[in-house]
Amino acid sequence: MNTSAVSTGVSSISLSQRLVAGALALLLGLTLLVGTGFAGDFRLHNGAHDTRHAMGFPCH
Amino acid sequence: MFRNLFLAALVAALCAGLVTSAFQAWRVTPLIFAAESFEGSGETHVHAEGEAPAHDEATAATAHDHGEDEWMPQDGFERTAYTVLANVLMAAGYALIIGAVSVVFNLPVTFANGLYWGFAGFAAFTLAPALGLPPGMPGMPVADTLARQIWWFTAAISTGAAFIIVAKFRAPWALALAVALILLPHLIAAPQAPDDPTGVPPRMTAEFVSAVLYNGAIFWVVLGLAFGRMADYLAARPAAIPSGARA
Numbered sequence: 001m002n003t004s005a006v007s008t009g010v011s012s013i014s015l016s017q018r019l020v021a022g023a024l025a026l027l028l029g030l031t032l033l034v035g036t037g038f039a040g041d042f043r044l045h046n047g048a049h050d051t052r053h054a055m056g057f058p059c060h
Numbered sequence: 061m062f063r064n065l066f067l068a069a070l071v072a073a074l075c076a077g078l079v080t081s082a083f084q085a086w087r088v089t090p091l092i093f094a095a096e097s098f099e100g101s102g103e104t105h106v107h108a109e110g111e112a113p114a115h116d117e118a119t120a121a122t123a124h125d126h127g128e129d130e131w132m133p134q135d136g137f138e139r140t141a142y143t144v145l146a147n148v149l150m151a152a153g154y155a156l157i158i159g160a161v162s163v164v165f166n167l168p169v170t171f172a173n174g175l176y177w178g179f180a181g182f183a184a185f186t187l188a189p190a191l192g193l194p195p196g197m198p199g200m201p202v203a204d205t206l207a208r209q210i211w212w213f214t215a216a217i218s219t220g221a222a223f224i225i226v227a228k229f230r231a232p233w234a235l236a237l238a239v240a241l242i243l244l245p246h247l248i249a250a251p252q253a254p255d256d257p258t259g260v261p262p263r264m265t266a267e268f269v270s271a272v273l274y275n276g277a278i279f280w281v282v283l284g285l286a287f288g289r290m291a292d293y294l295a296a297r298p299a300a301i302p303s304g305a306r307a
Contacts, residue, residue: 013061021062022164025069029156036150038209046132048146050139054080054088055150055279056186056195056272058208 064294065163069155072287076155077148080279084143087271091264092197098259099199151279154181155287161220167227171288178284184220186276188242191215192250195272197265200258203251215245 036048037057045052045059052059133139158177162169169177189212196202222238 017061018163018166021065022160024062024160025065025156025163026160029069029153029160032149032153033157034153036146036153040205042130046130047142048150049132050084050089050092050143051146051150053092053195053197054084054143054147054272054275056190056193056276058193058202058205058212059196060198060202060205 073152075286076283077151095197174285174288182280188219201256
């Protein structure tokens, strides 16, 4: 199905490189997600308050 | 590859973050503001009828556990600016998670399949958590926050894993496992909100849930399509413009 340049680009890279890139992206992504949507710190909570409600994150 | 992944995620996050910000300002935030005007309104009524102020404070504290002296953005431009910033950062978080799934499982995001990614993200991160934990407005009674957050993550990860499994393995066992993973969080009951009285009108509560689900759908469709379009562009580029940098 995916015969585009992206698939050839991704599959030409070794598994370990993919895992490293994936782990880095996941770590950074989760940090941003937890920071905006979940962190208990009141500054983060109050700054992102409307985002949390609008995106359906568990808020107060 | 690292560069392409992060660039595609960044562009997708900007697109989806700004689109959701516009929709939120139009249909979601006005409801949050309206609900905030009801926050504690029940107590004002009680107060007028002469109930003890001590009870007053206790109810207010459970409804909305913020100290009065906490920092929070000023209503108006500052609050909107923080919300837009938070939306873009959250979008970047989701885009990077999508990117991570894409590289680790070798499932490319393209403009052609971006809609599938968007729908999968919507199902995993909006629909599945919302089935157990209906999106709520300020001033509504809620269960313990940490318990809800744990259930929210369980529902999202379990549903997301189901999509990855069916995308990777086209076999009956994979389909069965995916169905089980989608059902699992809903068999573990989500933390239930207490039946405390709230001043928020039921009609507004229903409108809010619809608005949040619609908002989630727009956000995820834009995120998936923008990510795919950018990934296509970046993958095609080195051939056309030799930049020297290994993509």
